[in-house]
Amino acid sequence: MKKRVLLTGGAGFIGSHTYVALVSAGYDVTILDNFENAQKTVPARLEQITGTPIKLIECDIRDEQAVMAAFEGRDFDAVVHYAALKSVPESDADPLGYHQTNCSGLIHVAAAMQAHGVNAIVFSSSAAVYGSTDDIPIAEDTPPAPQNVYARTKLFGEEFLTSIAAANPALRTGILRYFNPVGAHPSGLIGEDPSLPPTNLVPVIARVANRQLDKLMVFGGAYPTPDGTGIRDYIHVLDLAEGHVLSLNALLNEGQSHLVNLGTGRGYSVLEVLRTYEDVIGRPIPHEIVDPRPGDAAVSYAKTALAKSLLGFEARHGLKSMCESNWAFSGKD
Numbered sequence: 001m002k003k004r005v006l007l008t009g010g011a012g013f014i015g016s017h018t019y020v021a022l023v024s025a026g027y028d029v030t031i032l033d034n035f036e037n038a039q040k041t042v043p044a045r046l047e048q049i050t051g052t053p054i055k056l057i058e059c060d061i062r063d064e065q066a067v068m069a070a071f072e073g074r075d076f077d078a079v080v081h082y083a084a085l086k087s088v089p090e091s092d093a094d095p096l097g098y099h100q101t102n103c104s105g106l107i108h109v110a111a112a113m114q115a116h117g118v119n120a121i122v123f124s125s126s127a128a129v130y131g132s133t134d135d136i137p138i139a140e141d142t143p144p145a146p147q148n149v150y151a152r153t154k155l156f157g158e159e160f161l162t163s164i165a166a167a168n169p170a171l172r173t174g175i176l177r178y179f180n181p182v183g184a185h186p187s188g189l190i191g192e193d194p195s196l197p198p199t200n201l202v203p204v205i206a207r208v209a210n211r212q213l214d215k216l217m218v219f220g221g222a223y224p225t226p227d228g229t230g231i232r233d234y235i236h237v238l239d240l241a242e243g244h245v246l247s248l249n250a251l252l253n254e255g256q257s258h259l260v261n262l263g264t265g266r267g268y269s270v271l272e273v274l275r276t277y278e279d280v281i282g283r284p285i286p287h288e289i290v291d292p293r294p295g296d297a298a299v300s301y302a303k304t305a306l307a308k309s310l311l312g313f314e315a316r317h318g319l320k321s322m323c324e325s326n327w328a329f330s331g332k333d
Ligand code: WQD
Pocket: 086, 088, 125, 126, 127, 128, 178, 179, 180, 181, 199, 200, 201, 202, 204, 216, 217, 218, 219, 220, 229, 230, 231, 232, 270, 293, 296
């Protein structure tokens, strides 16, 4: 009997790639999404990729009754929870909206899980909970120091799930702190396609490459790094999706709760990413080095030993593959 999984936010960037990985790993997956930051074309494309009919619940996790109804009669074995807002600058401008979706929405999902005896959840968290730290590479025991509303809502999610698991020994939690997700599915059918204007580096580079933006503004050129620009741990979305399958397997098969980083353990600077993207498209990308973005850390990349030892997770894709797959998806007219 296939294990049944509810994938909230499953029409989004990382959620849709995780849907493909879960289906190919033999799970029976139902997507729940409100399409606020996902394209309506994604479910049909997922059917095309997997050859499996989509199970879709259009629902907003801020609606407690609708979330409870989504669990009725579906007998889920687990939840993979992506549904959240994730723009750092937008979160500071709209703290109420971010807490309603990212915090109250999670509470509604957890309440429905408890009411229906669902005792496993994989939670999409973020390296943003670490804030700026000199403890590089960043290990999971680095004290969280979130610097923005988005990151604080992610830390709330972690602490909330940890507290309800402490009160309910049957509940298993897999908390995954992503670093910087990049790339797209090799089919070119799904990728990073936000409805809202992107603020992340690679989607912005793609818009410059597509001539939708004049140039890339490089935020800061005088950081204490080899070329002066910020360093991050970019991880292919396919690796991230695989990490979720391993996390869910650990919860359902060994009953092993965990909190781990999902990164490559390798940092790249903004200019290194830019050069790699230029190599991929075969032409220069206009850019200008400007002042640093407030709140940005100089360097952030993951210590990856814990995910390797607990889940057997190891990122396999390199930066060139991330840029090639992003361009193959974003470069189409
Ligand atoms: C990466 C680097 C910028 C845009 C955030 C969230 C994190 C996760 C990933 C959700 C930095 C530089 C960027 C641009 C630039 N999101 N940059 N020009 O800030 O590391 O992480 O997104 O889970 O939680 O915190 O990612 O892609 O915005 O920036 O120079 O137009 O690129 O300064 O050095 P970040 P990012």
